[in-house]
Amino acid sequence: MPVVYDHIVIGVGSMGSSACYHLSKRGASVLGIEQFGIFHDQGAHGGETRIIRKAYFEHPDYIPLLERAYENWREIELVSGEKIYHETGILYAGPRGHALLEQIRQSAHLYSIPLHGSFKGDSFAYAENVDLPRDYEWMLEPAAGFLLTAKAIRSYVAAAQKNGATVHTHEKVLRWETLKDGVHVYTDKDEYIGKQLIVSAGPWSGKLLNISAHQLKITRQVLLWTQPADPNLFSEKRFPCWLIVDRNKPGGYYGFPVHDQALPETHGGFKLAYHYPGEPTDPEHVDRSIRPSDTDHLIDFQTRFLPKTKGQILATKTCLYSNSQDEHFVIDRLKDIQDRVTVAWGFSGHGFKFVSVVGEILADLSMFGKTNLPIGFLSASRLTS
Ligand SMILES: Cc1cc2nc3c(=O)[nH]c(=O)nc-3n(C[C@H](O)[C@H](O)[C@H](O)COP(=O)(O)OP(=O)(O)OC[C@H]3O[C@@H](n4cnc5c(N)ncnc54)[C@H](O)[C@@H]3O)c2cc1C
Structure with a gap:
């Protein structure tokens, strides 16, 4: 007979690692199954890094969740003894009156989030190192910064294991089904039964949950690290995270200061990327080679806005966005299968900052079928088929 767990979590990446921690902290028996290694x-x-910010332009309804996320990041830092959140502030800039900047301002106003700076004559704080066109405005949100992803995920998994959770790595879930006694999960190595199932499979969610390509689109995104001539000018003590709108393009360019934590995965240098869905791809067959068209526009942006950050290319990397139909998350219960399955998908390139709170929400839903955290706007029923 397969072993029976209270909760099985498919995918121990960002959201799944936090779910394993929050469930195990409450004394539940948990099995997390991850097809690759942890991180x-x-x-x-x-x-390496993900931006965390609170004056949310995507929608103000995320802000109560972000407030909880900030608290929960502090909790896992205390539990693990690791520094995961680096508060550098974030600089926003774009053409005066641009919709994205207006949405940031509105969210900040609604939730009294401090923002400094404006186009009304304030001098530009980073003027020596950022070239903004004359008709651009800027704002700085001080209580923002970046998260170290490897430390976050490893800390959650280590804390979950300390609480008694079982985590299997290099084991791929092939399929799952609900039966009378629970949810049966079949992997390439074994089979297991859970009283409850959480599916947090990121870019692979479509296959495991039978989601249409219309509701979930996986895209290939490219990250670039360069070596500035004087990296000290852009160190995390002197330079913030940033998000700058280029008037000719949708979305925005964003990046990180040079951070001072040497990790095995760290490339060093100045990291930048473009926040806008890239080329559609299949998570099983991603083209990981880097073409000139992947980096040319990033370097062109650097040349125009951040010329002092240009330099030798230290690294490039491909990564996957899981874009839902409306680019908002889906966190919900699957209604029609004996109330045993909780799902979290479609984090649309902005989910990592929420990992600490999404794990708590998934634990609530899997244990009690509901949560007190305000996630009504993230239900799957809003999507059209
Ligand atoms: C380039 C880039 C930049 C980003 N920048 C930011 C940012 O600055 N701020 C921010 O908040 N967010 C950002 N994001 C978004 C954020 O990183 C994601 O929203 C978040 O990581 C999604 O987490 P996830 O758990 O859904 O997916 P993942 O972290 O990928 O986890 C899913 C896991 O499930 C496992 N899995 C899948 N299928 C199976 C299976 N069949 N069996 C076993 N295991 C399985 C996978 O191997 C994986 O480990 C960015 C994303 C990218 C790609």
Whole structure:
């Protein structure tokens, strides 16, 4: 007979690692199953760092969740003794009155989030190192910064294991089904029964949950690290994270200061990328080679806005966005199968900052079928087929 667990979590990446921790902290028996190792560069969490910010332009309804996320990041830092969140502030800039900047301002106003700077004559804080066109405005959100992804995921998994959770790596879930006694999970190595199932499979969610390509689109994104002539000018003590709109393109360019934590995965240098869905791809067959068209526009952006950050290319990496139909997350219960399955997908290139709170929400849903955290706007029923 297969071993029976209270909860099985498919995918121990960003959201799944946190779910394993929050469930095990409450004394539940947990099995997490991960097809690769703990922290890898094949899915959505590769590439060292992720921005965390609160004046949310995507939608103000995320802000109560972000407030909880900030608290929960502090908790896992205390539990693990690791520094995961680096508060550098974030600089936003774009053409005066641009919709994205207006949405940031509105969110900040609604939730009293401090923002400094404006186009009304304030001098530009980073003027020596950022070239903004004359009609651009800027704002700085101080209580923002970046998260170290490897430390976050490894800390959650280590803490979950300490609480008694079982985590299997290099084991791929092939399929699952609900039966009378629970959810049966079949992998390439074994089979297991869970009283409850959580599917947090990131870019692979479509296959495991039978989601249409219309509702979930996986895209290939490229990250670039360069070596500035004077890296000290852009160190995390002197330079913030940033998001700058280029008036000719949708989305925005963003990046990170040179951070001072040497990890085996660290490339060093100045990291930048473009936040906009890239080329559609299949997570099983991603073209990981880097073409000139992947990096040319990033270097062109650097030349125009951040010329002092240009230099030798230290690294490039591909990573996957899981874009839902409306680019908002889906966190929900599957209604029609005996109330045993919780799902989290479609994090659309902006989910990592929420990992600490999504794990708590998934634990609530899997244990009690509901949560007190305000996730009504993230239900799957809003999507059209
Ligand atoms: C380039 C890039 C930049 C980003 N920047 C930011 C940012 O600055 N700020 C921010 O908040 N967010 C950012 N994001 C988004 C954020 O990283 C993702 O939203 C988040 O990592 C999604 O987490 P996930 O758990 O859904 O996916 P993942 O972290 O990929 O986890 C899913 C896991 O499930 C496993 N899995 C899948 N199928 C199976 C199976 N059949 N059997 C076993 N295991 C399986 C996978 O191997 C994987 O480990 C960025 C994403 C990318 C790609």
